[in-house]
Amino acid sequence: MAAIFAFVCKCGGKCCGQVHEGSPSFAYESPWHYSCLSDEEKRRIAKLDSDRCKITYTDKTDHFIGTVLELPIEGME
Numbered sequence: 212m213a214a215i216f217a218f219v220c221k222c223g224g225k226c227c228g229q230v231h232e233g234s235p236s237f238a239y240e241s242p243w244h245y246s247c248l249s250d251e252e253k254r255r256i257a258k259l260d261s262d263r264c265k266i267t268y269t270d271k272t273d274h275f276i277g278t279v280l281e282l283p284i285e286g287m288e
Contacts, residue, residue: 234284242275 218235220226242264245257258265264275 236279238277244273244275 216234217230217232219230220228241259244266245253245259245264248257248266253259256267262277264273266273
């Protein structure tokens with residue numbers, strides 16, 4: 212039986228161009244807060260790696276952790 216979902220991997224940097232079967236995943240390279248910073252602010256007040264992001268403002272520090280949330284699709288295993 213063919214998969215109910217199939218998609219061509221066409222993401223912005225980490226893509227293979229192959230057809231994948233199954234439910235696609237959605238992800239972001241960085242939190243929205245980080246993307247709103249200027250290049251200078253990113254260098255000066257932010258730290259970003261593949262799992263975490265830390266932005267240190269003068270009055271607070273924001274912490275973000277990358278996560279995976281699997282959502283069941285009704286009628287699918």
